[in-house]
Amino acid sequence: MPCKNCLEKPVINLTNNNIKLCRQHFARYFERKVLKTIKDYKLIERNDKVGVAVSGGKDSLSLLSIIKQLKDKIKIFELEAIAIDEGIKGYRDKTLERAKKFCKDNDIKLHIFSYKEEFGNTLDNFLKKSDMKACSMCGPFRRYLLNKKAKELGFTKLATGHNLDDETQTIMMNYFRRNIETSARLGPITGISKDKRFIKRIKPLYLVTEKEVATYAFIKGLIDDFNECPHSSDSYRGDVRDLLNDFEARYPGTKHSIMTSFLEILPLLKESYKKSIPINECKSCGEPCSQEICQTCKIVEILKNKG
Ligand code: SF4
Numbered sequence: 061m062p063c064k065n066c067l068e069k070p071v072i073n074l075t076n077n078n079i080k081l082c083r084q085h086f087a088r089y090f091e092r093k094v095l096k097t098i099k100d101y102k103l104i105e106r107n108d109k110v111g112v113a114v115s116g117g118k119d120s121l122s123l124l125s126i127i128k129q130l131k132d133k134i135k136i137f138e139l140e141a142i143a144i145d146e147g148i149k150g151y152r153d154k155t156l157e158r159a160k161k162f163c164k165d166n167d168i169k170l171h172i173f174s175y176k177e178e179f180g181n182t183l184d185n186f187l188k189k190s191d192m193k194a195c196s197m198c199g200p201f202r203r204y205l206l207n208k209k210a211k212e213l214g215f216t217k218l219a220t221g222h223n224l225d226d227e228t229q230t231i232m233m234n235y236f237r238r239n240i241e242t243s244a245r246l247g248p249i250t251g252i253s254k255d256k257r258f259i260k261r262i263k264p265l266y267l268v269t270e271k272e273v274a275t276y277a278f279i280k281g282l283i284d285d286f287n288e289c290p291h292s293s294d295s296y297r298g299d300v301r302d303l304l305n306d307f308e309a310r311y312p313g314t315k316h317s318i319m320t321s322f323l324e325i326l327p328l329l330k331e332s333y334k335k336s337i338p339i340n341e342c343k344s345c346g347e348p349c350s351q352e353i354c355q356t357c358k359i360v361e362i363l364k365n366k367g
């Protein structure tokens with residue numbers, strides 16, 4: 061079966077509606093879908109200073125590329141990029157080179173911050189002296205640095221490359237762990253609080269699947285391999301991802317159904333949990349958190365005690 065719109069060979073079969081598209085028509089479909097998400101959810105507004113969190117992987121480079129095209133077209137917002145170097149040898153060093161090249165070629169200012177400079181060591185070295193799971197340490201560190209640095213850089217929005225697969229994994233993880241309150245903070249634009257201490261986060265790839273993003277990044281020449289973080293399967297999220305992929309293969313459209321159902325109940329969740337999450341300031345670093353000491357400061361303290 062050729063492309064739905066022409067006679068060219070298809071590069072993808074969209075599982076939610078069983079439509080096949082060739083390179084050219086898929087790229088157009090993908091860009092339109094992302095731009096429609098930005099428009100429908102008002103993710104970018106006039107005079108915004110948008111910081112794109114870029115890792116050099118398929119998601120962030122596709123996102124940065126589309127937002128750059130939009131900026132060049134409508135010229136009503138500023139655009140910069142921010143990257144975090146966790147210190148994962150053989151992986152992040154390579155993707156960061158790609159991010160640097162993309163930003164240089166496209167004239168985008170890139171700010172890079174590292175765990176080594178900000179927390180005193182690389183993730184690789186921290187893991188050698190701790191039995192914590194990589195993502196349990198890395199996730200809070202990354203969120204912390206992105207929020208803190210985005211504020212210092214004066215960004216009004218922080219755009220991340222979370223796609224439909226990432227978000228459906230988080231939704232299911234929160235169900236499985238009876239963590240519904242956390243789900244109230246999800247959505248294409250977050251969070252519950254209009255607190256100035258948090259940068260608004262936007263997720264323009266919210267409604268496109270990982271397979272679609274990978275296909276787009278590949279046909280646009282944004283990436284030439286699909287390397288993943290060596291720790292990505294070593295987590296609860298990795299197990300939920302495998303489970304959802306297996307279900308999607310057997311029952312195509314499952315991920316879209318989860319997302320559509322979730323978006324229907326999200327306004328109710330946001331309303332229910334509007335006031336229930338107290339926002340304190342961490343007594344150690346001053347960053348916003350829900351307890352007395354933030355998760356990042358707690359981990360840093362544990363690591364310090366381990367020498
Ligand atoms: Fe960090 Fe885990 Fe993501 Fe790797 S997969 S970059 S360890 S959060």
Ligand code: ZN
Binds near residue numbers: 342345347358
């Ligand atoms: Zn803190």
